[in-house]
Amino acid sequence: AQKITQTQPGMFVQEKEAVTLDCTYDTSDQSYGLFWYKQPSSGEMIFLIYQGSYDEQNATEGRYSLNFQKARKSANLVISASQLGDSAMYFCAMRERYSGAGSYQLTFGKGTKLSVIP
Amino acid sequence: NAGVTQTPKFRVLKTGQSMTLLCAQDMNHEYMYWYRQDPGMGLRLIHYSVGEGTTAKGEVPDGYNVSRLKKQNFLLGLESAAPSQTSVYFCASSYSMDQGLGTKAFFGQGTRLTVV
Numbered sequence: 754a755q756k757i758t759q760t761q762p763g764m765f766v767q768e769k770e771a772v773t774l775d776c777t778y779d780t781s782d783q784s785y786g787l788f789w790y791k792q793p794s795s796g797e798m799i800f801l802i803y804q805g806s807y808d809e810q811n812a813t814e815g816r817y818s819l820n821f822q823k824a825r826k827s828a829n830l831v832i833s834a835s836q837l838g839d840s841a842m843y844f845c846a847m848r849e850r851y852s853g854a855g856s857y858q859l860t861f862g863k864g865t866k867l868s869v870i871p
Numbered sequence: 872n873a874g875v876t877q878t879p880k881f882r883v884l885k886t887g888q889s890m891t892l893l894c895a896q897d898m899n900h901e902y903m904y905w906y907r908q909d910p911g912m913g914l915r916l917i918h919y920s921v922g923e924g925t926t927a928k929g930e931v932p933d934g935y936n937v938s939r940l941k942k943q944n945f946l947l948g949l950e951s952a953a954p955s956q957t958s959v960y961f962c963a964s965s966y967s968m969d970q971g972l973g974t975k976a977f978f979g980q981g982t983r984l985t986v987v
Binding site for chain 1: 902904906911912913914915916919921927929959961963968971972973975976977978980981
């Protein structure tokens, strides 16, 4: 079973609108962290936002927020007021605290390609 | 700040040739990783290291070897390249779990490898 599932291979959003990118995860650990990275067409991986499993508040970083629903095991990324520069691949990733190799690595989903339309 | 630097950025190999990808980080990170990125597959972990002199297998280790003789460097070797190893390779590094679960990984700019 995949540990990180991103069900939207591609998404379109109108400039200045908000968009939600879906991410569900699978773990038996109680302690884990969830990350979102952005990969523009230039190829670099840019860290966006982090949510810990024990964090009571949803994480926010500027126009990025993470809609964390622990019981549903989902960690959706919300981008508000989309900009043309938001067009990129977006990856959800997880680090688990006690699951052997999972404690050291980030496990990534397959990504969602977001296209912002002017 | 250099961060994580990968060498080379591009390479074309013939089937059966060998090569080494170099990753260097200047952030004194304990953990280092090699991922490969293929279309529709996301990033998959090849090997990782949690400290100088230690390495471990990730999800897709076959056909690759690694070494971490110095804390700042993590080398990925292909002994006999195959077309299936055509991919974009990313090196990453992070602080150890002692810094908490939220310690993020910093990535290099990637190496585009084509095996013909």
